[in-house]
Amino acid sequence: MAEQMLSEVGVATAATDLGLRWIAMRHADDHVHIVATLVREDGRTNWMRNDYPRCVKATYNVARRYDLHRRVPPADRTAHRRAHPVEVSKARRTGRPQTPRDELRRRVRRAVAAAGSEEEFFVGLREAGVLVRLRRSSTDAQMITGYAVALPGAGTASGRPVYFGGGRLAPDMTLPKLRLRWEISVPPPATPTVGRSERVEAMRQAAKVATAAADDIRRAARTEPERAQATAVAAADLLTSLAYVMEGDRRGPLHRAAEVFDRAARDLYRRVPRSTSRCQEMRAMSRLVALMGRLSGDDDTIAALALVMDLARLADTLEQLRKAQQRLHQAEAARAAADALRMVAGGRQPTVTLPLTATPRPEPTVGGGRRAGRGR
Structure with missing residues (x-):
């Protein structure tokens, strides 16, 4: 062998x-x-x-x-870039619950889910408390070719912020790939009225769209795989907006489920599918849910939990699609997301089994816990 x-x-x-x-x-x-x-x-x-x-x-x-019991599937490059052990150790020393890279990924993902254009995206980043640095073309100063973000208060020893480009956070967060989302924009209602009844109605509309999206994935799985892929990516945006509406800035179980679902929804080898009418409809719902703001009562909470259950069924459909495509890493992620969403809908605290941040390991030491000097 x-x-x-x-x-x-x-x-x-x-x-x-x-x-x-x-x-x-x-x-x-x-x-x-x-x-x-x-x-x-x-x-x-x-x-x-x-x-x-x-x-x-x-x-x-x-x-x-040889039909072995345990098989490690080939790498599909759908996972985001994990934090370096040095970043993890520094986060522990400074008392941070997660590394700046992971925190930036969550904030950028939330801004992406709530934006319908490039301008709204950068405004959302600044509103989320993120430092933004734009990269401009060397031939045309008016043309923006990329961006980098940093977390305030998480810089070097000298106080300089540490910037991460979009591609260093996730495969689909580079500016050219984000622009593919905004080629066809279906904006939500202009300046919508925000209230409890409007929030309930927005959740119900989003639930209908999520159910239709699951049916769309099942129908398009064989004949139009790119359409099914685009719908899955848009569903990840809707779940991201819902996680912020229900949990705010707290990285709770719904946030973790959204991150795992995002892994299951990505396309292979950093590809980004073209927008379709269905995925634009879901992104419009994602923006509408984000504009409705935090939950404020029992009615909108019940409607939000019903939406969580519909997204769990969509995750089941995504798992079936990934298994049929032999993309086993993503099928496992979809299964974990579906289980976590059902536990949230049932009022329980889920445990997402896929780790999102590397756990630091102690460095090898010899002789009383001090590292031995390397011989010259």
Whole structure:
């Protein structure tokens, strides 16, 4: 099995080829460790570019060939970039519940869900208390080509803010990809009246659209996969706006469910689908829910919980779609989001099983807890 995996990757070669050399060491009853050199027997170097995704894919193929119980699916690059362990350790030292990268991702995602244009997006970022730095074209100063955001009070030791570009927060948060959302804009009613009855009506409208979106995904799964993909991404925006309406700035269980659902809804390899009439309708509902503001009574709370249950059914549909597409990482995320949404709708506290922030591990130490100096 190890030889088949390494042959697919390009490490193992025929006996007559003076290629790379490798060993497999049995470390326990259930796994082996593999060590391979990158210098061939004839002195040339094989740099093995993109070796990690190739190894993961080859391992999955071997596990499927031998019908092993545990299979790690190939990487699909739908996960957002996780915080570095240094960021996690600094957040712990400063008493922050999450890293600035994760906090910025949540605030930017909320601004995206509530915006119908590029101008509204940048206004929403500033209203969310985020420092924004625009990148302009080197040939046309009036043209904006990108942006970066920073969290106030979370800078370097000298007090300088640490900026993160949109692509460093999530694969679909770069400005060119966000602009694809705003090609066709269906704005909500201008200056809508905000009250409890209006909020209830907005939740009911959003619930109808969510139910129609689930049916749309089922119908378009085979014949129009891009349409189903666009609908799933727009549903993530609606859930993001709903999480802020129900929980505010608190990163509660609904916020965590929205982040996991967002992972399940992304397209492969950082692609962004073209907008459709259905996804624009859902984004209009997302903006309307965001404009309605926080819940204020039992009536709008009940309507919001009904919307949460409809979104849980939509997550079930998304899970079925991802399983049919053999995108197992995203199917697992959709399942976790559906379970969490049902627990929220039932008044219970969910536990989202997919970790969103890396847990820092203690550095290896020797001799009384102090790291040994590296010899020269």
